[in-house]
Amino acid sequence: MNQDLQHSLRLRVEQTLQESQTPGATIAIYINGQPFLEMGVGDQDPNHQVPLPSDANFYIYSITKSLLATAALNLVKEGQLDLDASVQPYLPNFSLDAPITLRQLLSHTSGLPDYGEVRAYFDALQATPSSPWSTQTFLNLAQTQGLQFTPGTGWAYSNIGYLLLRFVLEAVTNLPIHQYLHNVIFSPLSLKKTFVPGTLDDVRELTPGYSTFFSGDELQDVIRFYHPGWVSHGVVVSTAPELAKIIDALFAGSLLNASLVEQMLHPIHILGNEHPLFHTIGYGLGLFLGIDSPYGTVGGHTGAGPGYSVAAFHFPSLVENRMTLVALANRDRHDLDLALKIIFRMVRTLERFADAL
Numbered sequence: 482m483n484q485d486l487q488h489s490l491r492l493r494v495e496q497t498l499q500e501s502q503t504p505g506a507t508i509a510i511y512i513n514g515q516p517f518l519e520m521g522v523g524d525q526d527p528n529h530q531v532p533l534p535s536d537a538n539f540y541i542y543s544i545t546k547s548l549l550a551t552a553a554l555n556l557v558k559e560g561q562l563d564l565d566a567s568v569q570p571y572l573p574n575f576s577l578d579a580p581i582t583l584r585q586l587l588s589h590t591s592g593l594p595d596y597g598e599v600r601a602y603f604d605a606l607q608a609t610p611s612s613p614w615s616t617q618t619f620l621n622l623a624q625t626q627g628l629q630f631t632p633g634t635g636w637a638y639s640n641i642g643y644l645l646l647r648f649v650l651e652a653v654t655n656l657p658i659h660q661y662l663h664n665v666i667f668s669p670l671s672l673k674k675t676f677v678p679g680t681l682d683d684v685r686e687l688t689p690g691y692s693t694f695f696s697g698d699e700l701q702d703v704i705r706f707y708h709p710g711w712v713s714h715g716v717v718v719s720t721a722p723e724l725a726k727i728i729d730a731l732f733a734g735s736l737l738n739a740s741l742v743e744q745m746l747h748p749i750h751i752l753g754n755e756h757p758l759f760h761t762i763g764y765g766l767g768l769f770l771g772i773d774s775p776y777g778t779v780g781g782h783t784g785a786g787p788g789y790s791v792a793a794f795h796f797p798s799l800v801e802n803r804m805t806l807v808a809l810a811n812r813d814r815h816d817l818d819l820a821l822k823i824i825f826r827m828v829r830t831l832e833r834f835a836d837a838l
Contacts, residue, residue, distance in 0.1 A: 482518065483837035486830070493826040494522040494808075501819050502700075503790075503812035504691060505533035508827060509721035511729040511805040512838065519722045525688045525811065536720045537688035538674055539809040540709070541791050542784030544724065545717045546643050548666060549658075550587050550767020551731055552650055554741045555665050557583075561653050564744070571652040572645060575620055581632045586646045587766040588749035592628035593639040596713070599626075606711055607695060610703070610787070611681060613710030619644055636750035636764065643714035658715045666736060670726055675719040678709045687718060690788020691812045700812075703787045712786065721807045724793050728781060729805040732795040746770060746778050758825050776828075785815050792820035799828065800835040 494506055505523030509516070521533040556562040564587075567580040585591040596602045596619060605614060623641040630637070647658050654661045659677035667675050678684045689702040709716050719727070730736050737745075748763030748770050756762055759771025759779055771779030771794075781794030793807045808823035831838070 483834060486834040486837050487518065487520075489830050489834065490518070490827060491520065491522055493830050494520075494823055497819070497823050497826060498523050498810070501810075501812065501814045501817050501822075503810050503814060503819060504689075506808055506810040506820070506823060507533060507535050507537055507539075507721040508809075508823065509535070509725035509807045510827070510831075511725050512802050514729060514733055514803070516722065516725070517804075519725075527691075533688065533811065536674065536722060537809075537811075538686055538718050538720055539688060539690070539789050539791060539811070540684075540704075540712075540784075540786060541717050541719050541724060541793075541809070542712065542786040542789060543640075544782045544784045544791055544793050545712070545715060547731075547767045547782045547793075548662060548717055548727065549643055549646055549650070549714065550745065551736055552662055552665055553583060553587060553646060554737050554745065554766065556650070556653055558738060558741060562649070568645065568649050571649040574617075575624070575645065575648075578628045579632050581645075583646075583649070584749070584766065585632050586642045586649070588636075588764060589638050589642060590633055590636050590749055591639060591642045591645075592630045592632045592635065592637070593642045593645070594623055594626040594629055595637065595639045595641060596622055597638075597640055610695060610711070611706045611708050613708045614713075616644065616713060619713045636752075640713055647714045662717070666727060669736070670723075670730055672719075672723045672726070675717065675723045675727070677715050677717055681706070681708055684709060684718065688811055692787050694787050694813065707787045716786075721809050724809070725805050725807040728793045728795055728807070732780065732797075732803075732805070746780050748772055758828060783818065783821050785813055785820075788813055790814055790817075790819035792818075792824050794824060796828070800832055800838055802838060804831070 504527040510518040519535040521535040525533040564584040690704045745766040752762045761772045763770040768780040777797030784791040790810045808820040
């Protein structure tokens with residue numbers, strides 16, 4: 482690899498970490514289906530200046546939605562689910578005000594509410610971070626709030642929608658979600674450090690993640706006491722290299738056939754806001770989309786939660802190469818879109834060194 486390119490990528494990540502007062506980040510790049518780079522930048526423990534390894538484990542937070550969508554479309558491929566049929570038969574303990582389809586769950590057009598907007602959720606999380614709500618409590622909250630709009634007539638990001646998707650997947654496969662994701666994604670790709678945790682004991686090996694969410698002003702490692710059950714639909718743990726392998730395999734057609742990947746990339750909703758990297762932003766099936774970007778239709782997802790900011794995106798034509806870029810940062814700077822900013826700067830650096838690729 483070109484040493485100047487590697488050095489420049491490190492400098493750009495370091496700059497972003499300094500600007501956001503973030504201890505460290507890991508990045509990974511795939512080019513034309515092959516691993517090109519993995520790098521740890523900064524520290525996993527700023528108090529003792531312990532370097533962050535490139536294969537450090539992180540919660541990938543809402544990037545999990547892209548994996549759940551992939552798992553659902555695998556069942557569509559097998560004829561066990563229909564994108565445009567009601568999911569009510571798979572949800573005997575949750576009554577819907579109106580029929581909701583699998584496509585609507587995947588695209589956030591179901592009208593279901595999001596607990597992320599509810600004060601009671603944040604109050605409970607801050608009060609008892611090690612004791613999450615039961616899934617029934619999440620469902621009761623959704624049932625009380627009701628639909629925000631008639632399914633298919635609007636767009637609203639909904640973690641509850643993906644909790645229902647998890648129930649649908651578990652009902653159809655008769656497997657817990659961690660096992661089904663292992664069977665259809667993690668095992669076929671021979672991943673060693675990617676899994677769905679269920680308890681705090683399961684996440685003892687995660688890299689420290691820093692936040693002021695619980696302390697108010699002091700930056701503290703929150704991963705030791707933040708229970709993964711607070712992410713109702715389940716949350717995947719992975720590394721930058723392994724997550725890059727997943728996203729790259731998805732777009733290469735190794736996990737789904739080309740027609741289903743095309744459906745994921747079809748914008749169900751246009752968010753309307755312009756982005757310097759992605760231009761017009763839309764949402765497909767489990768993917769944020771850069772619809773008219775100079776790199777083709779960019780697809781991927783961001784994620785953020787206590788301790789981490791994460792992003793993973795696929796670029797069909799970045800300096801005339803198919804590329805997948807991943808950034809995982811060990812601080813939850815929601816206000817800065819921290820991991821997405823790292824990816825933005827990675828893209829600009831790769832463009833500058835196009836002749837070296």
